[in-house]
Amino acid sequence: MVRLIASIVGAAFVLVLGIALFGSISGAITDPVAPSAESxxxxxxxxxxxxxxxxxxxxxRRQLQRGFQVYKEVCSACHSLRLVSFRDLTKIGYTDPEVKAIANQWVIEQPSINPETGEPATRKNIPSDRFPLPFANEVAARAANNNALPPDLSLITKAREDGTAYVHxxxxxYTTQPAALLKEFPDIKTPEGLHYNPYFANLNIAMPPPLTADGQVTYADGTKPTIEQMSTDVSAFLTWTAEPNLEARHxxxxxxxxxxLIFCGLAWGAYQNVWRDVKH
Known part of the structure; x- marks a missing residue:
């Protein structure tokens, strides 16, 4: 009797699940979800x-140095690189004196304490320091960027799908919002203070276009600094910051x-040698 009741309950449960599944499928067919502006x-x-x-x-290495120059002159005003030290730049071709000069001349200095007064102070960067944060804290960062928090770029190409290609x-x-899109979705007009970019998840991004014109950066090696070239170079540099040991891994x-392959060859040879006199 108990087994019969359990079977009836199980069959009823399966029937209810089947009805629910059929309802979901038929609903999706007869009343599909309307496409969103993002999709x-x-x-x-x-x-x-x-x-x-x-x-x-x-x-x-030359491209990485150009990318670092773009980061230094354009991106570093808002975006941190907190997992990278100045001395790491020797891995992309800079000499020790060059690294020391870059650290010493960096606009943002390291927070410190005045040993005489105990008051907060700053000091020049040294090669062993990590790149200093452009803002004192998150509140200051949001206040300077229309309440948006600029992400740290150390691992950005690992933190985003299609990382390097996504950054580039x-x-x-950046472009103007298509009139056809606005006509189809009138409620998604780019709000004041945001910028339309079809590669961003919700199409509207708080960061204004960082690369606005050719020649924005003057490359030391004479490469023509077009927007395409600068974006490619800084994307390559951020690929390196996210995976500096890529070459060693390869x-x-x-x-x-x-x-x-050699081990498999030796193992096959040993197998043939050991069993060569054995008749099958």
Missing amino acids: VAHKHPKELELASNGVFGKFD SLLTG AAGFASIIFI
């Missing part, structure tokens, strides 16, 4: 070819594959 206008990041792409990719597309994607992976 219609949001764009997938454009492909970006860099020397570091691929299994055998290596960083282009975002920097070059080399280790390649060496591991070679070792496995």
Whole structure:
């Protein structure tokens, strides 16, 4: 009797689930969800070819230095790089004296304490210091950026889907809101203080276009500083900050594959040698 009741209850439960599933499917077919402005206008990041792409990719040091220059002259006013030290710049081709000069001349100084008075003070940066924060705290950062908090860029290419391509597309994607989109979705007009960018998740971003004109940065190596070039270079630099050991990882992976192939060859040879006189 107990088994019969359990079977009836189980069958009823399955029936209810089936009815609910059928209702959900039929509802989705007969009354589909209307597309949103984000789903219609949001764009997938454009492909970006860099020397570091691929299994055998290596960083282009000259490009990384150009990217650092763009970060220094354009991005550092709002965005921090708190996981990177000045001395790490030696890994992208700067000499120790150059790194020391960059740290010493950095606009923002390190917070410190006056040993004589005990009052808060600042001091010049040294190579072992990490890049200083552009704002004292989150409140100050929001107050200076229309209540938006500029993200730290140390790991930005790891923290975003299609990281490097996303950064490049975002920097070059600012445009006016399409009239056709406004006609279809009149309620999504870009609010005052925001900027339309189809590569941003909700289409409207608080950050104004950081790269506004060709020649905004004067490259030391003579490369023509177009908006496309500057955005590519700073994207490459931020790829390095997120994964500075990329080249070592690629080399280790390649060496591991070679070792496995040699080991498999030796194992096969040993197998053939041990069992060569055994009749099947």
